Amino acid sequence: MHPSATPTLAVGFEEKLPPARTALFATQHLLALTGIWVFPHIIGTALGLQTGDVALMIQACFLLTGVVTVLQSSRILRLPIVQGPTAAFMVAIISAGAAFGLGTAFGSMIVAGLVFMLLALPLRRLGLFGHVAGFVSSPVVLGTLFLIIGAQLAGIGAGNWFGTPGTPGFGAIGLLISVVTGLVVVGCLVLGRGVVKRAAIFLGIVGGAVFALAIGQWSFPDLLAGGVVGTPRVLPFGFGVEPTVVILMLVAFLQAGTESVGMYSMIGSWGGQKIDPARVNRGLFSEFAGTVLGALFGGIGTTSYPENAGIVRVSGIGSRFVTLAAGVIAVVLAFLPPVAQLLASIPAPVLGTAATVLFGIIALSGVQMLTGVDWDDLNLVVASVSFIVALGCQFLPAAITETLPPSVAAVVTSPMMMGMFLLLGLHGAINHGIRPLLARRESRETRPADEAEVVS
Numbered sequence: 082m083h084p085s086a087t088p089t090l091a092v093g094f095e096e097k098l099p100p101a102r103t104a105l106f107a108t109q110h111l112l113a114l115t116g117i118w119v120f121p122h123i124i125g126t127a128l129g130l131q132t133g134d135v136a137l138m139i140q141a142c143f144l145l146t147g148v149v150t151v152l153q154s155s156r157i158l159r160l161p162i163v164q165g166p167t168a169a170f171m172v173a174i175i176s177a178g179a180a181f182g183l184g185t186a187f188g189s190m191i192v193a194g195l196v197f198m199l200l201a202l203p204l205r206r207l208g209l210f211g212h213v214a215g216f217v218s219s220p221v222v223l224g225t226l227f228l229i230i231g232a233q234l235a236g237i238g239a240g241n242w243f244g245t246p247g248t249p250g251f252g253a254i255g256l257l258i259s260v261v262t263g264l265v266v267v268g269c270l271v272l273g274r275g276v277v278k279r280a281a282i283f284l285g286i287v288g289g290a291v292f293a294l295a296i297g298q299w300s301f302p303d304l305l306a307g308g309v310v311g312t313p314r315v316l317p318f319g320f321g322v323e324p325t326v327v328i329l330m331l332v333a334f335l336q337a338g339t340e341s342v343g344m345y346s347m348i349g350s351w352g353g354q355k356i357d358p359a360r361v362n363r364g365l366f367s368e369f370a371g372t373v374l375g376a377l378f379g380g381i382g383t384t385s386y387p388e389n390a391g392i393v394r395v396s397g398i399g400s401r402f403v404t405l406a407a408g409v410i411a412v413v414l415a416f417l418p419p420v421a422q423l424l425a426s427i428p429a430p431v432l433g434t435a436a437t438v439l440f441g442i443i444a445l446s447g448v449q450m451l452t453g454v455d456w457d458d459l460n461l462v463v464a465s466v467s468f469i470v471a472l473g474c475q476f477l478p479a480a481i482t483e484t485l486p487p488s489v490a491a492v493v494t495s496p497m498m499m500g501m502f503l504l505l506g507l508h509g510a511i512n513h514g515i516r517p518l519l520a521r522r523e524s525r526e527t528r529p530a531d532e533a534e535v536v537s
Contacts (some may be wrong), residue, residue, distance in 0.1 A: 087308055091397030094161060094352045098400055103104025106398050107406035112280040113388040116166040117411070118424040119282070119439065120381050122432045125425075127175045127237050128183070129139050136425040138379050140313040142166050145375025147411030149368055149383055154405035158364040160348050160356075161404040164371070167340070169333040170382035170441050172230050172497050177326040180491030184319030185326055187376045189496075192322055193330035194373035196383075197338065201365035219512070222504045223336060224450030225464045229471050229500040231444025238440050250298040258430040262289030266438050275395045278386050284437050289431035296505050302426040304419035311418040314380040325488050325498070330382075334372075337384035338365050341476060344385035352399055370505070431465035463507045467526045471500030 099104070107228030121138035125141040138498065146165050153162040168191070178185035196202055236400070244255025269277055277284065293299035372382040393399055414420050454460055474493050482490045492498045 085245060089345045089351050089397075090393070090399035092400050094159065094354070094399050094401050096400050097402050098289065098398070103246065103400075103403055103406050106396065107410055109280070109396075110163050110389050110404060110407040110411060112283045113392060114163065114165045114208035114386065114411075115280075115286070115435070115439075116171075116381070116386075117146055117280040117350040118421075118427075119286075119432060119435055120166045120168070120171040122425070122427070123234070123237055124171060124174055124178065124381075126241060126429070126432070128178050132422075132425045134317070136418065136421040137314055138381070139316045140311075140379035140418065140425050141317075141375055141422040143411045143421070144313050144415035145380035145383060146412075147408045147415060148374065149412065149506070150407055150408030151369035152367040152371065153364060153385075154401040154408060157367040158345065159353075160349065160352075160364075160383050161393050161399050161401045162341075162344065162364070162367060163382070163407055164383040164391070164406050166197050166381035167231065167333075167337050167384040167386075168439070169336040170330075170372075172234065172328075172440060173329050173333045173382065176491075176495040177323070178331060180487070180495065181321065181326060182319070185323050187316075187318060187323035187379055188322045189313055189326035190330045190376040190535060191331075192327050194369050194376065196327075196331065197334045197369045198373065201338070201347070201362050201369055202476055210457075219508060220450045220453045220463055221460050221512075222508050224447045224454065225337075225468055225504055226332075226336075226497070226500055227447025227450065228444055229468060229496050231440050231447065232472055233496040234436070234440040234443070238433050239520070241429040241436070245428070245429050250293075250430075251471060253299060255294070255428075255430040258293050258296075259434040260285065261292045262431050262434040265289065265322050266435065268299055269334060275377040275392075276368060279392050279395070282435065282438060285438075286427065286431055286435050289434065290427050293428045293431060299428045300427075302422050304422050306422065308418055310416055313380075313415055315377055317379045323488065325492050329498050329501060332505075336368065337372075337382055340363060340387075341368055341385040344387065344390055348393060349401075350451060351394060356465050373451050395445050421512030445521055459511050460476060463504065463511055466501040467500050467507060470503060471496045 098104070118139045121135050121142060124138065125132075125135035128367060146163075149164040150162065152158075153160065153164060166337065174183070174186045174190075198477060223298070242259040244251040244258070250258070260284050265288035267282050269281035269284050273281060277405055290299060342363065344355045344363055345361055367382060368385075372380075376382070451464070454464070477494065482494055492502065
C-alpha cells in the first residue's frame with residue numbers, strides 16, 4: 082500500500098460481491114467492449130470478408146479478451162483490468178491484410194508478440210520496454226499517427242452509411258438506419274451518465290439493429306449453422322511472416338503496451354497501491370503472451386480498455402473478482418458460435434455509423450496528444466511532413482506503384498504504415514539527432530558572451 086495514497090473506491094480490489102451483483106457488474110464491463118465485434122466487422126468490410134470469416138474473428142476476440150482479462154484480474158496483475166481489442170492492431174491488420182493477406186497479418190503479429198514478450202520478461206526492472214516505449218510514445222509520434230489512422234479509416238465508416246450496394250435497403254433506407262443509430266449513440270454520449278455513457282456505442286448498435294429489424298431490413302441469420310458449441314479455429318486465415326508487417330505490429334504492441342502501463346498505474350492509485358516495475362512487467366508479459374495466443378486463432382491484439390477503467394471509477398466497484406467474472410463470460414462466449422454469427426450479421430449501416438464515431442474518437446485523441454507537443458520548427462517538420470506524405474501517397478499513380486516491389490508498394494500506399502516509418506525516422510533523426518547538435522552549438526555560441534559579462 083502506498084502510504085500517501087487515499088483509496089477512492091467503495092469496493093476494494095480484494096473484496097468480493099454476492100454472485101448476482103458480480104454478474105451484473107461483469108456484464109456492464111462487457112457492454113463497453115464493443116471492439117470485440119465492431120473491429121472484426123470493420124476489418125471484414127475493408128477486406129471484403131464473408132460473414133463466416135468475421136464470425137471466426139469475433140470468436141477469437143472473445144477468447145483473447147477473456148483469457149488476458151482472467152490472467153490480469155487473478156494471478157498476474159491482481160487489478161480490476163479488462164483487456165480488449167485496440168484500434169492500433171485493427172488498422173495494422175487492415176493495412177497488412179490488404180497487402181499480404183490475413184495469414185501474414187496474424188503471423189507477423191505472433192512474431193512481434195514474441196519479441197515483446199522478451200522485452201517485458203517479468204524481471205525486477207522495467208528493462209528494455211521502458212526505453213523503447215519512451216521513444217515511440219512521444220506525443221508528436223503517437224498523436225500524429227492517431228490522426229493519420231482516423232483519416233485513413235474515415236472512408237470505411239462513411240462507405241457503409243447507405244448500406245450494401247445491390248441489396249433492397251441500399252440508399253435512403255440505409256441512411257435512415259444510420260441516422261437512427263447515430264442519434265442513439267450521440268444521445269447516450271451527451272445525455273447519458275455512468276454505464277450508459279460508457280456503453281454508448283453498444284447501445285447505439287442495439288438501437289440501430291432493432292430499428293432495422295422493425296422495418297424489415299434485417300433478419301436473424303441461421304444461428305445454428307455452426308452448431309451450438311464450437312471451438313475457435315486455429316490459424317483460420319493461414320500463416321505467413323513479412324518483415325515490414327512485423328515492424329508495423331511492433332509499433333502496435335508499443336502503443337498498446339504504453340497505454341496499458343498508464344492504466345495499471347491509474348487504477349492502482351485508486352486502490353491506494355503503487356504499481357512497481359516488476360508488477361508492470363508481469364502485466365505486460367501476460368498481455369503480450371495472450372495476444373500471441375489470440376493471434377493463433379485470428380484475434381485482434383488487446384490493451385487495457387479506458388472505458389472499463391471509467392466504469393470502475395464511476396461505479397466505485399474495484400473488485401478484481403468482477404473483472405475476473407467478465408473475463409470468464411467472454412471465454413464462454415468464445416465457444417458459442419451462434420453469438421458470433423449474430424454479431425457478425427448486424428446490418429452494415431449500423432456498424433458503419435458506430436465505426437464513424439469510433440474513428441472520430443481515435444482522430445481527436447490524437448489531437449489531444451498533440452496539445453502536449455512543444456511546437457517549434459523541428460517538431461512541426463516531424464508531424465507535418467509525416468501527416469501529409471502518408472495520406473498523399475494513397476493517390477500515387479498506378480504507373481508508379483506497379484513498378485515497385487510488392488512489399489515496398491504495400492508500405493507506400495498504406496497511410497498507417499507509411500506514416501509510422503516517416504514518424505519514427507524523422508523523430509529519431511530530428512529530435513534525437515539534430516536537436517541535440519543544435520543545442521550544443523547554441524551552447525557554444527552563447528558561452529563566450531556569458532564569460533565576457535562575468536569578466537567585465
